Amino acid sequence: MKTCTCCGSENEDQAPKCRECGTEFVLGPASTKPTPEEPRETERFEKIAVLDNEVQAELLDEVLSGRGIPHIMQSYHDSALDGLFQAGKGWGAILAPESFKEEILAALADIKRQSQSASGEPEAANS
Numbered sequence: 001m002k003t004c005t006c007c008g009s010e011n012e013d014q015a016p017k018c019r020e021c022g023t024e025f026v027l028g029p030a031s032t033k034p035t036p037e038e039p040r041e042t043e044r045f046e047k048i049a050v051l052d053n054e055v056q057a058e059l060l061d062e063v064l065s066g067r068g069i070p071h072i073m074q075s076y077h078d079s080a081l082d083g084l085f086q087a088g089k090g091w092g093a094i095l096a097p098e099s100f101k102e103e104i105l106a107a108l109a110d111i112k113r114q115s116q117s118a119s120g121e122p123e124a125a126n127s
């Protein structure tokens with residue numbers, strides 16, 4: 001026998017619903033709530049590089065977004081990150097799965113080169 005959770009009357013074990021009030025019995029463990037678990041942290045985000053300034057961060061963010069590379073920009077000014085980084089060194093850091101590390105570092109190197117030549121450095125244009 002099982003007891004109706006709604007009205008308290010007893011019903012047969014196999015009864016699909018209460019014979020008194022009609023409440024449907026849930027069979028087995030309640031699984032009405034689907035728990036959509038997203039496979040998020042399959043790859044850990046590592047600190048890839050330190051960014052010198054916000055311009056650099058924005059450029060890199062643009063490049064990586066364009067390539068579909070997952071990444072997180074973290075500014076030292078973000079108070080939520082107190083203690084995670086040493087303040088006062090650069091602007092912030094970029095975090096990404098380690099498998100993208102080389103590609104990101106290469107992109108960052110490109111950006112640094114470009115910002116250098118853009119700032120009027122008399123660097124030889126060796127193409």
Ligand SMILES: [Zn+2]
Binds near residue numbers: 005019020022023
């Ligand atoms: Zn009932």
